[in-house]
Amino acid sequence: MMDGKFLDNDIEKIVDADRAHVWHHLTQHKPFETGEPRIILEGKDMRVWDQKGKEYVDAVSGGVWTVNVGYGRERIANAVRDQLVKLPYFAGSAGSIPGALFSEKLISKMPGLTRVYYTNSGSEANEKAFKMVRQIAHKRYGGKKHKILYRDRDYHGTTIATLSAGGQDERSAQYGPYVPGFVRVPHCLEYRAQWDLSGEEYGIAAANAIEEVILAEGPDTVGALCLEPITAGGGVIVPPEGYWPRVQEICEKYDILLHIDEVVCGVGRTGTWFGYQHYGVKPDFVTMAKGVASGYAAIACCVTSERVFELFKDDASDPLNYFRDISTFGGCTAGPAAALENMAIIEEENLLDNCNAMGAYMLDQLHALKDKHAVIGDVRGKGLFLGAELVADRSSKEPVDEKQAQAVVGDCGAQGVIIGVTNRSIPGFNNTLCYSPALIATKDDIDQIIEATDKALTKVFG
């Protein structure tokens, strides 16, 4: 229950201030000239309350796959408070207590990796990895092996460089010119097949398509391959069997560094600590952000292998031979303090187990919805990271109209359940309903989410 300390008068003032001065993310503001922006006042566990006192089940963990341990975690707030009183911040080359302790804890979950570089957003963490790749290219290959491959439908962030590595065209449209040296490889979504194969054979073919790009570009020009382990905003794409092992082989064959973007999948979302751990892959870089501290503080990390780290200290007499990079707010101690508690909660409450159990239950429920509603063409996901792709026609796989997909989301909202839909970035593919409830979700929560979706699909599509 909302604690009711807000008076109607206060709320009106808050809404007016927001409408007058806040520029919301990813938002066309015209409707606010007459309507009201939604303002979320409070949250507890899986639920949030808006300015009208309306309660919602949050099936998207804060909108964008972030609040993995749910709302109202006093122990995280207390840990952050205690740390801020002791030392809020110190920048540059100095370390901190929570920075050291969280890096040790994180590395204990990531065999094969050893170093944590702190930053404050997923985009920035990815940029750090890109810069490391570029610097390695200059140090070792005279600048030649500098290209970074990225995949159609993947997203790595909102800065100009990360948009240049973005596989979702609507996100990058009108923000060019882009940064050179980023090259696109095909996506691996079997439902939208590009090869007449299935299962493992499809996965191997999709990975081989990466090799073709490498050969066309010249392997001596390609420094790294950057992929999401399971694509998020591009449509919740779980790679087919055979894909990841072949990707790893290709990287090894051509001496290409493997960068896995775990900004969404990281820290439990898919039922393992990291998405790549489902596939036995050995990355050189892993970037993460959203679930690291479940949104209780801004923190992101670029984690590397010792092999990468060693390259930046092998010749200490060269004044350029270190990673000449800083992130001002990478020096905030609130982030690692919150992240330590966040990880302790996941361990103590066995939330990975819950994620696997509830994820399997929810996947079954989505399949049952697919049996009932012809508009669901495909259901996919791992752990509590799930999607249902909506199609106007199952045989042609023609996507539903974007407005219809939005109407389903809107109707769920009216029923008190917040779900998501993939963004408009891929023409014709803005049609995958997204579900990522907190890792604490119960069967009752999931039943409520599924029931709302069921009713909304009936309302919009009959």
Ligand code: PLP
């Ligand atoms: N990488 C992936 C896979 C993402 O989904 C996102 C954001 O949604 C980012 C990177 C960028 O993270 P941030 O918004 O923290 O910069």
